Amino acid sequence: MAALAYNLGKREINHYFSVRSAKVLALVAVLLLAACHLASRRYRGNDSCEYLLSSGRFLGEKVWQPHSCMMHKYKMSEAKNCLVDKHIAFIGDSRIRQLFYSFVKIINPQFKEEGNKHENIPFQDKTSSVKVDFLWHPEVNGSMKQCIKVWTEDLGAKPHVIVAGAATWSIKIHNGSDEALSQYKMNITSIAPLLEKLAKTSDVYWVLQDPVYEDLLSENRKMITNEKIDAYNEAAVSILNSSARNSKSSIKLFSVSKLIAQETIMESLDGLHLPESSRETSAMILMNVYCNKVLKPVDGSCCQPRPPLTLIQKLAACFFTLSIIGYFIFYVIHRNAHRKNKPCTDLESGEEKKNIINTPVSSLEILLQSFCKLGLIMAYFYMCDRANLFMKENKFYTHSSFFIPIIYILVLGVFYNENTKETKVLNREQTDEWKGWMQLVILIYHISGASTFLPVYMHIRVLVAAYLFQTGYGHFSYFWIKGDFGIYRVCQVLFRLNFLVVVLCLVMDRPYQFYYFVPLVTVWFMVIYVTLALWPQIIQKKANGNCLWHLGLLLKLAFLLLCICFLAYSQGAFEKIFSLWPLSKCFELNGNVYEWWFRWRLDRYVVFHGMLFAFIYLALQRWQILSEGKGEPLFSTKISTFLLFISVVSFLTYSIWASSCKNKAQCNELHPSVSVVQIVAFILIRNIPGYARSVYSSFFAWFGKISLELFICQYHIWLAADTRGILVLIPGNPTLNIIISTFIFVCVAHEISQITTDLAQVLIPKDNPSLFRRLACTVAFFCGLLILSSIQDKSRL
Numbered sequence: 001m002a003a004l005a006y007n008l009g010k011r012e013i014n015h016y017f018s019v020r021s022a023k024v025l026a027l028v029a030v031l032l033l034a035a036c037h038l039a040s041r042r043y044r045g046n047d048s049c050e051y052l053l054s055s056g057r058f059l060g061e062k063v064w065q066p067h068s069c070m071m072h073k074y075k076m077s078e079a080k081n082c083l084v085d086k087h088i089a090f091i092g093d094s095r096i097r098q099l100f101y102s103f104v105k106i107i108n109p110q111f112k113e114e115g116n117k118h119e120n121i122p123f124q125d126k127t128s129s130v131k132v133d134f135l136w137h138p139e140v141n142g143s144m145k146q147c148i149k150v151w152t153e154d155l156g157a158k159p160h161v162i163v164a165g166a167a168t169w170s171i172k173i174h175n176g177s178d179e180a181l182s183q184y185k186m187n188i189t190s191i192a193p194l195l196e197k198l199a200k201t202s203d204v205y206w207v208l209q210d211p212v213y214e215d216l217l218s219e220n221r222k223m224i225t226n227e228k229i230d231a232y233n234e235a236a237v238s239i240l241n242s243s244a245r246n247s248k249s250s251i252k253l254f255s256v257s258k259l260i261a262q263e264t265i266m267e268s269l270d271g272l273h274l275p276e277s278s279r280e281t282s283a284m285i286l287m288n289v290y291c292n293k294v295l296k297p298v299d300g301s302c303c304q305p306r307p308p309l310t311l312i313q314k315l316a317a318c319f320f321t322l323s324i325i326g327y328f329i330f331y332v333i334h335r336n337a338h339r340k341n342k343p344c345t346d347l348e349s350g351e352e353k354k355n356i357i358n359t360p361v362s363s364l365e366i367l368l369q370s371f372c373k374l375g376l377i378m379a380y381f382y383m384c385d386r387a388n389l390f391m392k393e394n395k396f397y398t399h400s401s402f403f404i405p406i407i408y409i410l411v412l413g414v415f416y417n418e419n420t421k422e423t424k425v426l427n428r429e430q431t432d433e434w435k436g437w438m439q440l441v442i443l444i445y446h447i448s449g450a451s452t453f454l455p456v457y458m459h460i461r462v463l464v465a466a467y468l469f470q471t472g473y474g475h476f477s478y479f480w481i482k483g484d485f486g487i488y489r490v491c492q493v494l495f496r497l498n499f500l501v502v503v504l505c506l507v508m509d510r511p512y513q514f515y516y517f518v519p520l521v522t523v524w525f526m527v528i529y530v531t532l533a534l535w536p537q538i539i540q541k542k543a544n545g546n547c548l549w550h551l552g553l554l555l556k557l558a559f560l561l562l563c564i565c566f567l568a569y570s571q572g573a574f575e576k577i578f579s580l581w582p583l584s585k586c587f588e589l590n591g592n593v594y595e596w597w598f599r600w601r602l603d604r605y606v607v608f609h610g611m612l613f614a615f616i617y618l619a620l621q622r623w624q625i626l627s628e629g630k631g632e633p634l635f636s637t638k639i640s641t642f643l644l645f646i647s648v649v650s651f652l653t654y655s656i657w658a659s660s661c662k663n664k665a666q667c668n669e670l671h672p673s674v675s676v677v678q679i680v681a682f683i684l685i686r687n688i689p690g691y692a693r694s695v696y697s698s699f700f701a702w703f704g705k706i707s708l709e710l711f712i713c714q715y716h717i718w719l720a721a722d723t724r725g726i727l728v729l730i731p732g733n734p735t736l737n738i739i740i741s742t743f744i745f746v747c748v749a750h751e752i753s754q755i756t757t758d759l760a761q762v763l764i765p766k767d768n769p770s771l772f773r774r775l776a777c778t779v780a781f782f783c784g785l786l787i788l789s790s791i792q793d794k795s796r797l
Contacts, residue, residue: 023751059394065394080127080128089157094138103287120134171223206251210229211247213266256285257278311795312788337415413697423631426687435703445460468521472613476611500752634688643688727741
């Protein structure tokens with residue numbers, strides 16, 4: 001009864017909600033969200049600097065999240081590089097002095113807070129010629145005005161950045177009198193035009209006063225109340241915003257420190273001065289405001305303008321635009337032709353007679369339709385991660401943000417289970433299931449920022465290794481059994497792996513190596529192909545006739561292992577090979593191939609392990625040692641029990657070791673040699689019991705079929721800033737945002753998978769003459785790309 005109810009329920013769901021209807025709903029959601037965000041940008045403004053300076057929230061105790069954009073955490077070297085030959089001046093009271101110290105410590109963490117607090121404090125870094133001064137002016141009065149006036153009159157010596165603010169001393173000295181507030185208004189009114197004049201050539205920030213924690217204030221500071229502080233802030237905002245006649249003021253109000261203080265002032269030692277973590281956050285915000293537009297860090301989207309379109313991006317946009325126009329013209333012509341052949345009505349019976357036969361879809365229509373849909377999808381990619389239309393946020397890891405979603409998908413995966421069509425080890429349904437749940441876990445790992453938690457990181461490394469293990473297992477099995485080393489097979493696999501990434505490289509202006517997993521599986525596929533295709537070609541049919549061929553294959557695999565070991569321990573040789581032109585254009589990242597070497601070396605043995613496992617399994621299957629019938633254990637009862645016990649112990653032992661890792665570098669060094677233990681243990685646990693081998697999760701298998709597209713698409717339309725942050729479609733509601741963005745993301749990945757399949761059928765013909773002509777065109781296309789890329793690189797210098 002339960003199974004019947006389950007099947008009936010699933011049919012009911014599929015009747016009303018199909019993949020096609022889900023994609024239509026996703027399209028409607030994208031259009032509505034784009035319209036809403038566009039209207040919001042028009043209404044509230046498009047300057048993310050204003051959001052950075054005025055709004056945000058804490059994700060954790062010390063992690064500040066600006067509204068709508070991402071904040072980069074600057075290192076010492078980056079700060080010096082940004083501020084080279086710059087002069088920054090802080091003017092104000094003890095609170096501004098605290099901000100000065102925190103700012104300087106970004107440039108020089110060893111700088112100590114010492115000396116007379118009520119006097120000017122200079123700082124200079126000789127290596128980068130950065131000069132940062134603190135000028136003691138605790139009140140907005142004639143002394144502060146004179147200091148600012150000197151800068152307006154001296155054309156050469158004015159600071160590049162001025163950070164000013166004061167009020168608490170005026171409240172304290174004058175005992176919070178109304179006369180003092182009136183005088184403050186007069187003084188700031190006289191200073192405002194000078195600051196406005198400076199703001200034409202320098203960045204000028206006025207820091208609003210932070211709240212105090214009145215219970216901790218000493219007796220001589222009791223008159224400094226939050227009510228008084230609010231009154232002084234209102235006066236400063238009103239006067240400074242109206243300082244520019246007939247235009248918006250160029251003086252930037254630094255009001256975000258108020259929000260930070262509201263959350264942290266309780267940790268203050270004296271009720272007046274902020275704790276160190278809050279000051280560091282305010283200083284980092286200042287650094288982002290000035291340096292993001294200079295250094296353009298990927299994970300610092302605040303204050304960054306939209307990057308200009310490159311020549312290749314413009315050409316790609318033209319191509320997709322023409323494809324969309326061409327498809328609509330084709331559609332209109334095709335529709336008009338069908339109207340002429342409409343079914344006519346039989347006057348006697350009143351029924352329609354169909355006088356046309358459904359014609360097969362032409363290759364031109366498939367091409368135009370596929371590129372039309374792909375063009376619209378790429379426009380969404382660009383809007384999400386380049387156009388600054390949608391918002392972005394930094395990641396923040398908590399254990400619940402990773403493990404709770406894992407429990408959800410585990411429940412769904414168990415609920416949607418079906419019987420397999422075959423019960424062989426690692427059958428198609430099972431490998432799709434394996435890819436599916438691994439991909440979902442990896443996605444959760446990426447969006448939750450779990451890479452900061454070392455035990456999770458080490459287990460995810462095993463999942464990535466398992467993908468490569470399947471690459472070795474699957475391609476070896478195909479070539480060993482089929483003996484098909486034709487160019488058609490190679491082109492099909494390479495197109496399937498690389499089509500989406502090549503398009504994204506063009507549209508998103510990213511190097512091929514940026515999508516590191518695709519180069520990894522592509523290179524390993526070619527390694528497997530060359531290893532087995534080179535003379536002597538040894539396949540199962542040939543080896544069955546003479547067992548010596550098995551030895552020959554093992555020698556081939558041994559030579560492959562030797563080559564892997566040589567390259568793994570000879571970084572120089574590896575880098576020389578992949579630094580050769582044109583390979584360097586594919587495998588360089590940030591001007592070198594170190595990242596490629598690191599990624600390749602991290603899982604250097606696992607593809608070989610996959611090939612060896614496939615060879616052993618197929619040999620055991622050939623010798624009929626395995627029992628792969630439905631419900632039957634893989635081996636005899638005793639052997640199965642023993643292997644299951646060993647597998648469970650090995651699996652748990654690896655997990656315990658990975659969970660006890662203290663150093664990522666040391667664990668990464670051991671990972672290539674030991675990851676196969678957990679992979680093989682999982683395969684045996686999953687396949688030795690007959691009942692486990694006879695069922696699979698259709699939920700996980702569905703995602704497994706589009707796992708490659710999910711892995712690649714997440715870079716830009718689920719995550720943001722090239723995986724450094726999170727895409728925000730629904731601001732203010734993280735849970736709803738994840739649900740909506742995930743729904744759209746999965747629909748897009750599924751559609752791209754279908755587009756890739758359709759294009760592969762059209763662009764890769766089976767007859768060799770046509771295929772070689774297409775390959776020649778492909779080579780010409782990539783040669784053109786290399787030329788255009790060289791032109792772009794020269795124009796950027």
